[in-house]
Amino acid sequence: NLKPVQVKLVLLGEAAVGKSSLVLRFVNNEFQENKEPTIGAAFLTQKCRLEDKVIKFEIWDTAGQERFHSLAPMYYRNAQAAVVVYDVTKSASLDKAKSWVKELQRQANPNIVIALAGNKIDLVQPTEEGEEESAESGRQVPTDEAKAYAMEAGLLFFETSAKKGDGVRDVFTEIAKKIPLE
């Protein structure tokens, strides 16, 4: 009886942060160690069942390379949701993510639901409770720093591992919950 609500979702972020891998994990529950770079953009769909609605995500997975930047507005223009991805082991990728968020907040649909996802947490050595995160842990973006930025910018926030699957479903489920029923 629940007719799927179609939701156009775009993935943005620097090349190689794991955008395609997150989508592959969400759609096929798979991971590829040497994923070939996306050219232009890829399109996939996946349903997400909630208690009161079914969301059918129409996912545009964009290429992160600068030479494809001018294509991005085509993909985010009518999007109701965006996942902006960075790599927790590369602080420059968070700067790039912030610039995508700014662009979305200026140019995309004003009601767009934006999620920030810090990917590749499997590469970070876990620290003991109360211990400072050291550079040796492999992490360059502290969770608290990214979370504070996300709060300030009004974004959903997640840390994920497309490789292990951690946090990936949550990204899409929490977005689905925030999409208003027509």
Ligand code: GDP
């Ligand atoms: P994209 O350019 O943002 O789409 O990134 P890809 O999905 O193509 O991934 C780039 C590289 O990072 C590939 O070699 C992936 O196997 C790897 N990768 C993606 N996600 C993860 C992750 O969560 N953990 C680890 N360790 N590697 C990842």
Ligand code: MG
């Ligand atoms: Mg890709």
